[in-house]
Amino acid sequence: MNSQHRAPLHHAPCRVRPPFNMAEDPRPRETVHHGRDDWREDRVTALLEALDGIELGAHDRRIIAWLAEWEISTVGTVVSLLYRARAAGADECGGGR
Numbered sequence: 268m269n270s271q272h273r274a275p276l277h278h279a280p281c282r283v284r285p286p287f288n289m290a291e292d293p294r295p296r297e298t299v300h301h302g303r304d305d306w307r308e309d310r311v312t313a314l315l316e317a318l319d320g321i322e323l324g325a326h327d328r329r330i331i332a333w334l335a336e337w338e339i340s341t342v343g344t345v346v347s348l349l350y351r352a353r354a355a356g357a358d359e360c361g362g363g364r
Contacts, residue, residue, distance in 0.1 A: 273354050280343030283313040285350070287343050310335035310342045317349035 280287035314331045315323075323331075334345060 279340035283343045317346045
């Protein structure tokens with residue numbers, strides 16, 4: 268796992284994916300509603316990427332969709348915590364780095 272996934276956050280993240288401290292690139296959007304849908308979908312995808320390989324149930328997916336509604340700093344922090352928890356578990360089993 269890349270070291271940028273393991274770094275503790277000392278400030279609110281600006282992104283929902285590593286590196287968490289770099290500013291997001293503004294994306295062109297046709298309407299405010301269309302942009303909100305894109306951002307929500309991107310946040311869901313970022314959360315799912317951090318959970319890759321973990322079986323998810325319907326309730327898990329509802330909570331992920333709910334989390335995706337939160338601001339970037341909240342979603343980015345949760346994603347960072349998921350990556351770091353996975354890295355810590357891999358290190359304990361000898362599968363880190």
